[in-house]
Amino acid sequence: MRRFFLTAALLTAVVCSMMAQKEDYVARCIAFYNLENLFDTIHDEGKNDYEYLPDGAMHWTPLKYEHKLHNMAYAISQFGLDKSAIGAVCIGVAEVENIGCLYDLAKQPEIADRNYQPILLEGPDRRGVDVGFLYNPSYFTPVGKPKGYELKAHYADGGEVKSRLQLLVSGYLKDDKGIVRDKIHIIVNHWPSRYGGEESSRATRDTAAMLCKSICDSIYLKEPRAKIIIMGDLNDDPFNHSCAEVLGAKKTRGEVEEQGLFNTMWQRLDRGIGSLAYNGSWNLFDQIIISEPLMNAERSTDKWSYWEPEIFNKPFLTTQEGKDKGTPLRTHKGGVWLDGYGDHYPTMIYLIKQK
Numbered sequence: 001m002r003r004f005f006l007t008a009a010l011l012t013a014v015v016c017s018m019m020a021q022k023e024d025y026v027a028r029c030i031a032f033y034n035l036e037n038l039f040d041t042i043h044d045e046g047k048n049d050y051e052y053l054p055d056g057a058m059h060w061t062p063l064k065y066e067h068k069l070h071n072m073a074y075a076i077s078q079f080g081l082d083k084s085a086i087g088a089v090c091i092g093v094a095e096v097e098n099i100g101c102l103y104d105l106a107k108q109p110e111i112a113d114r115n116y117q118p119i120l121l122e123g124p125d126r127r128g129v130d131v132g133f134l135y136n137p138s139y140f141t142p143v144g145k146p147k148g149y150e151l152k153a154h155y156a157d158g159g160e161v162k163s164r165l166q167l168l169v170s171g172y173l174k175d176d177k178g179i180v181r182d183k184i185h186i187i188v189n190h191w192p193s194r195y196g197g198e199e200s201s202r203a204t205r206d207t208a209a210m211l212c213k214s215i216c217d218s219i220y221l222k223e224p225r226a227k228i229i230i231m232g233d234l235n236d237d238p239f240n241h242s243c244a245e246v247l248g249a250k251k252t253r254g255e256v257e258e259q260g261l262f263n264t265m266w267q268r269l270d271r272g273i274g275s276l277a278y279n280g281s282w283n284l285f286d287q288i289i290i291s292e293p294l295m296n297a298e299r300s301t302d303k304w305s306y307w308e309p310e311i312f313n314k315p316f317l318t319t320q321e322g323k324d325k326g327t328p329l330r331t332h333k334g335g336v337w338l339d340g341y342g343d344h345y346p347t348m349i350y351l352i353k354q355k
């Protein structure tokens with residue numbers, strides 16, 4: 001296997017050169033956002049959504065639902081604006097009850113002009129939440145049908161895991177003239193939780209990582225130089241066994257072999273930057289992992305290549321006072337409606353190419 005290596009000095013020179021000539025490049029933002037229980041107010045048959053009904057424990061009224069949609073839409077409207085005026089062109093999402101919620105979200109005035117198109121396939125999750133996908137059709141063209149891959153796993157006590165599908169969406173990123181250029185494959189994940197403890201539930205996420213790896217391998221069989229983006233709430237950190245060993249997502253560029261994977265978020269966590277806080281410490285469950293061909297793509301006029309990551313921890317998404325100061329501003333906590341956003345910060349990467 002060939003090993004690709006880019007020295008720190010060379011990487012710095014490349015980035016500095018790009019920044020010095022940024023008018024010659026165009027960037028695309030691709031994001032992931034756990035929407036923290038985006039339920040509508042109507043019961044879906046067969047789903048355990050009773051907590052999020054008007055007479056449920058959360059007293060989930062149409063007013064609260066509308067506030068939630070507004071908050072999510074405003075956050076999404078801000079994604080990527082520091083580096084791209086068009087915002088995020090593709091967004092993977094988690095914890096969504098149904099595709100109707102995504103349609104409601106896309107219609108919000110904060111993002112309506114982007115004409116985001118939703119994709120969601122219903123999975124077997126016990127609570128009825130799923131992963132989904134939003135894309136701006138002016139800059140991304142799906143090809144083929146989206147595919148959902150079901151996780152087959154069991155808990156330590158032998159109980160069957162009922163988890164979210166892993167959603168594969170393939171398509172072409174367009175340039176600013178609307179011309180189709182480069183094919184990418186995006187796999188949206190929400191792996192099993194740490195319910196019962198990290199150690200006792202570890203095998204379920206290892207199995208999820210195996211499934212994700214097999215999806216990548218099947219793509220490579222048809223496209224040996226495929227550009228793949230794995231994103232999602234993995235309920236593990238980059239250094240955990242599922243991500244680092246089973247999936248094999250590496251911490252540094254120099255470790256990535258041909259058709260290997262690079263975890264764009266690992267070094268952010270090393271700096272103490274996370275996407276969610278638990279018991280006073282940070283985790284980075286919301287990861288974006290890319291395939292080697294995307295990392296090493298030539299920066300030619302028709303090819304997109306990886307530039308840099310971002311954890312979108314803006315002040316408006318953050319609790320400003322109290323014992324939770326500095327952590328994500330949630331929708332609810334302890335049954336109290338906070339009219340916030342979510343318990344996870346969004347994460348994103350930027351792709352870049354010459355104009």
